[in-house]
Amino acid sequence: MAKIAANSGPSLRDRIEEAIVSGHFQPGDRLEEVTLAEQYGVSRTPVREALRQLQEAGLIEIRPRRGAAVSVVTPTHLIHMFEVMGGLEGIAGRLAARRLDEKSKQEILEIHEACRIAVKDGSDAYYYENERFHMAIYRASANPFLEEQARALHRRLKPYRRIQLRSLNRIEHSFAEHERIVKALLSGDSQEAEQALWDHVTIQADRFHDFLAGLERSAKG
Amino acid sequence: MAKIAANSGPSLRDRIEEAIVSGHFQPGDRLEEVTLAEQYGVSRTPVREALRQLQEAGLIEIRPRRGAAVSVVTPTHLIHMFEVMGGLEGIAGRLAARRLDEKSKQEILEIHEACRIAVKDGSDAYYYENERFHMAIYRASANPFLEEQARALHRRLKPYRRIQLRSLNRIEHSFAEHERIVKALLSGDSQEAEQALWDHVTIQADRFHDFLAGLERSAKG
DNA sequence: TGTCAATATCTTGCATACATGAAAACTCAT
DNA sequence: ATGAGTTTTCATGTATGCAAGATATTGACA
Numbered sequence: 001m002a003k004i005a006a007n008s009g010p011s012l013r014d015r016i017e018e019a020i021v022s023g024h025f026q027p028g029d030r031l032e033e034v035t036l037a038e039q040y041g042v043s044r045t046p047v048r049e050a051l052r053q054l055q056e057a058g059l060i061e062i063r064p065r066r067g068a069a070v071s072v073v074t075p076t077h078l079i080h081m082f083e084v085m086g087g088l089e090g091i092a093g094r095l096a097a098r099r100l101d102e103k104s105k106q107e108i109l110e111i112h113e114a115c116r117i118a119v120k121d122g123s124d125a126y127y128y129e130n131e132r133f134h135m136a137i138y139r140a141s142a143n144p145f146l147e148e149q150a151r152a153l154h155r156r157l158k159p160y161r162r163i164q165l166r167s168l169n170r171i172e173h174s175f176a177e178h179e180r181i182v183k184a185l186l187s188g189d190s191q192e193a194e195q196a197l198w199d200h201v202t203i204q205a206d207r208f209h210d211f212l213a214g215l216e217r218s219a220k221g
Numbered sequence: 222m223a224k225i226a227a228n229s230g231p232s233l234r235d236r237i238e239e240a241i242v243s244g245h246f247q248p249g250d251r252l253e254e255v256t257l258a259e260q261y262g263v264s265r266t267p268v269r270e271a272l273r274q275l276q277e278a279g280l281i282e283i284r285p286r287r288g289a290a291v292s293v294v295t296p297t298h299l300i301h302m303f304e305v306m307g308g309l310e311g312i313a314g315r316l317a318a319r320r321l322d323e324k325s326k327q328e329i330l331e332i333h334e335a336c337r338i339a340v341k342d343g344s345d346a347y348y349y350e351n352e353r354f355h356m357a358i359y360r361a362s363a364n365p366f367l368e369e370q371a372r373a374l375h376r377r378l379k380p381y382r383r384i385q386l387r388s389l390n391r392i393e394h395s396f397a398e399h400e401r402i403v404k405a406l407l408s409g410d411s412q413e414a415e416q417a418l419w420d421h422v423t424i425q426a427d428r429f430h431d432f433l434a435g436l437e438r439s440a441k442g
Numbered sequence: 443t444g445t446c447a448a449t450a451t452c453t454t455g456c457a458t459a460c461a462t463g464a465a466a467a468c469t470c471a472t
Numbered sequence: 473a474t475g476a477g478t479t480t481t482c483a484t485g486t487a488t489g490c491a492a493g494a495t496a497t498t499g500a501c502a
Contacts, residue, residue: 042486056274064454066453077365080366083316146305149305255483264457285463
């Protein structure tokens with residue numbers, strides 16, 4: 001756990017969250033107030049406040065008198081989270097198909113083309129464009145509350161999405177699913193858009209499951 | 222703002238949340254740390270921690286150096302929240318229809334019968350049984366993460382649900398919608414269960430909209 | 443040598459004091 | 473009387489001290 005530079009700008013809560021989703025703090029790591037306070041160059045009070053917020057967001061768990069630790073996410077728990085993500089994206093798609101205005105339409109098409117190019121550039125480029133694609137759909141739902149909820153969960157699932165994008169042919173398949181989504185949105189078919197997004201997201205949970213199973217096999221063999 | 226008895230048990234965060242959703246603190250009310258600390262018989266530190274958590278949950282807004290205030294929920298914002306609620310309940314229904322085990326099935330049927338009886342007893346009894354009905358569906362989804370998210374939002378929408386239950390014939394209509402939901406769940410029709418729950422929940426947003434329009438008309442007339 | 447218990451250390455939970463910035467009140471000039 | 477500038481007040485943001493509980497360590501005994 002290297003020292004992290006102290007400064008102003010993003011809130012302490014955001015900075016610790018970033019350290020968690022980026023993997024700097026691993027699941028199960030204990031987060032001691034004094035240690036964090038030293039690392040970020042502040043006192044315990046703001047650290048405590050940040051930890052309470054992260055607890056509310058579900059990223060860490062605080063047990064009375066026993067301190068905070070990064071939430072351990074089991075594969076089962078992860079599948080549950082991807083189901084909710086799929087549900088939220090599904091609603092976003094349902095609403096977006098009905099409410100798509102010219103601006104959002106252009107934005108989604110533009111990002112979709114960027115995705116097409118990124119497919120050839122490999123994992124990192126596609127990862128970035130894929131993120132923009134999903135954010136654009138949230139926005140197109142014309143429901144800021146939904147957008148906020150979706151973004152929060154999306155962010156929390158970030159590390160796991162990155163892993164599954166590396167699996168075989170996943171990028172090509174992902175892009176094909178995007179095409180189905182775009183088609184549904186443009187034609188205003190809300191039912192199809194919802195289903196396409198649900199499938200697109202929950203398949204990631206399946207892929208992650210496969211990934212873990214593969215890990216276990218190679219560890220044992 | 223009457224003094225609230227201090228004791229141990231539910232966390233301060235939960236107690237303040239209860240005071241907000243029950244209407245003890247109204248939207249727009251400023252929440253001063255020292256005042257709350259006195260009311261609950263603690264110091265500012267735990268109050269601050271609770272406020273940070275409630276901010277994360279969206280119930281209050283904290284602006285730097287300007288303190289905390291109960292979030293003001295506009296009708297538009299409320300509709301957005303009901304849409305997300307409808308989406309979450311829809312997913313719960315979709316999953317529940319597929320995964321319904323004997324225990325959940327019996328529980329839902331039992332509560333549904335209690336609802337049938339409560340229809341005649343009026344608003345308060347039905348309000349209570351209705352809540353149990355929805356919780357049972359969350360549980361039947363066999364997705365604890367979804368259950369948690371749904372419960373949190375359900376709780377936040379509590380006050381507005383109560384209002385709309387008072388509108389004309391709403392209870393009878395609500396119960397008819399429940400029957401459609403139960404039927405879909407029992408027949409394992411996940412698509413229909415999802416749609417039924419979406420309709421059931423989002424119609425509440427419409428009713429609330431009508432309610433507000435009526436208020437404005439009578440205020441002007 | 444292994445297990446259990448007593449003690450020591452360490453970390454959290456809460457309270458309080460001080461610093462800082464914003465809103466309100468007040469003064470003065472026009 | 474009104475508006476701008478200044479001052480004052482007050483709430484928030486942060487740091488630190490103290491108490492209580494949990495974990496780790498050490499030692500005794502079987």
